[in-house]
Amino acid sequence: MTTEAEKKCVFCEIVQGSSPAYKIAEDELSMCILDIHPYTKGHCLVISKRHVPWWHELTDEENASLFRMAQMIAGRMMDTLRPDFVFLYARGRRIPHTHLFLIPTYSGDVLDRFFNALEKFQESPRSLVELTRENAMEEAAALLRMK
Ligand SMILES: [Zn+2]
Known part of the structure; x- marks a missing residue:
């Protein structure tokens, strides 16, 4: 069907x-x-x-x-x-x-350039920097770890 x-x-x-x-x-x-x-x-x-x-x-x-x-x-x-x-x-x-x-x-093709640009974005905004703090990393890991 x-x-x-x-x-x-x-x-x-x-x-x-x-x-x-x-x-x-x-x-x-x-x-x-x-x-x-x-x-x-x-x-x-x-x-x-x-x-x-x-x-x-x-x-x-x-x-x-x-x-x-x-x-x-x-x-x-x-x-x-x-x-x-x-x-x-x-x-x-x-x-x-x-x-x-x-x-x-x-190296240097469209996807390579796109992801290189994305990596710069990933490192800069304050909200994303917050995600790298130890308590935020612990919280994310706790949410994803299998029980
Ligand atoms: Zn389909």
């Missing part, structure tokens, strides 16, 4: 084969495709085959599949495209279907 969200979702269409994509790899639970708006040559997305908005809502098996595929493709990128490293992030605000960005990254 297809839900309304899946009917409107381009990644569900790609998984079902009703929208085109440059498919790189797939297994039972995941698929890797080229991003059609690449930051660099070979920029890929690893998507879950099931319509799941956020990566942290995936099953253990889906999580394992996505990250196994991401690692395999990153290795292939390192061999063939020779980036400095492969950047990985998961967002999902624009298309609410889990997708990991896998981006071959080179």
